[in-house]
Amino acid sequence: MELLDETKGDMPQVEALYDLCFAPGRKALSSYRLREDVPPAPGFCRVIREDGGEIGGAIRCWPIRVEAHDALLLGPVAVHPTRQGEGLGGLMIRDVLERAAPAGWDRVLLVGDAPYYTRFGFKRLNGVVMPPPTNPDRVLGFGAWAGVRGRVRKRLD
Numbered sequence: 001m002e003l004l005d006e007t008k009g010d011m012p013q014v015e016a017l018y019d020l021c022f023a024p025g026r027k028a029l030s031s032y033r034l035r036e037d038v039p040p041a042p043g044f045c046r047v048i049r050e051d052g053g054e055i056g057g058a059i060r061c062w063p064i065r066v067e068a069h070d071a072l073l074l075g076p077v078a079v080h081p082t083r084q085g086e087g088l089g090g091l092m093i094r095d096v097l098e099r100a101a102p103a104g105w106d107r108v109l110l111v112g113d114a115p116y117y118t119r120f121g122f123k124r125l126n127g128v129v130m131p132p133p134t135n136p137d138r139v140l141g142f143g144a145w146a147g148v149r150g151r152v153r154k155r156l157d
Contacts, residue, residue, distance in 0.1 A: 001056060003095060006045040013055045014047060021078035030131040031111050034073055035062050038154050041072055043103065044096055048079075048088055056083045059092040064109065066128055067150035071107035071141075072100055093120050097142055106144040109152065114140060128152060 006014060018026065026032070044061035059077040063070065074096055079088045097120060100108050110117065111134055114124060122140040127149035130139050 001051065002049050003091065004047055004049055005043065006047045006058065006060070010047050010055060010058075014058045014060075017055055017058055017078050017080060018076055020081070022076065026076070029111075030134045031073065031075060033131050034064055034152065034154050036154075038062055038156060041105070043099070044072060044105075046092055046095060048083075048092065054080075056080045057088040057092055059096060061096060061108075063155040064152055065155045066107075066109075066148055066152050069107065069148050070105070070155060071109050071143075071152075072096070072105045073152075074108050074110040075112070090120070093117075097121070101143065107148070108142040110140050111138045112140060113138070 041061045041063050046059050047055045048057035050056045057079040060075065062073040064073045065071070074093070077089055077092055097108060109125070109128065110122065111130060114122070114137065117140050120142065122142045124137060125139050125141040125145055128139055128141065128145070129151045131152065
């Protein structure tokens with residue numbers, strides 16, 4: 001298996017994987033409103049390609065802003081059910097975090113379960129407000145978040 005940049009040709013398999021791994025209403029979540037009509041962050045959409053060509057995992061990131069501060073919105077991240085528990089999700093998350101700051105992204109934000117994401121260095125963000133209805137306890141950040149407060153919005157440029 002290899003961790004590779006997602007290509008346009010991968011999109012149908014990636015979308016099918018997300019549909020398989022997440023509830024049918026996944027696109028109704030507040031984080032999806034931040035992704036609508038915004039291209040993903042170049043170089044931060046990756047897939048795990050199996051030897052036979054099938055996609056076993058996928059991760060995407062999107063540019064966002066919190067007031068005047070740029071950040072990456074990490075997610076969705078998914079691993080095919082037959083490959084879960086093998087560390088593939090962690091591999092993809094660590095890949096994003098290792099490459100973010102050198103690429104100019106000092107902050108990474110996600111909405112997720114703190115017990116899982118704290119192992120990668122994510123912490124709850126106080127004062128960073130996702131569009132409703134997002135549980136503030138699930139708004140987590142990695143990187144240079146000291147003093148950053150405000151509403152999360154799309155970054156359209």
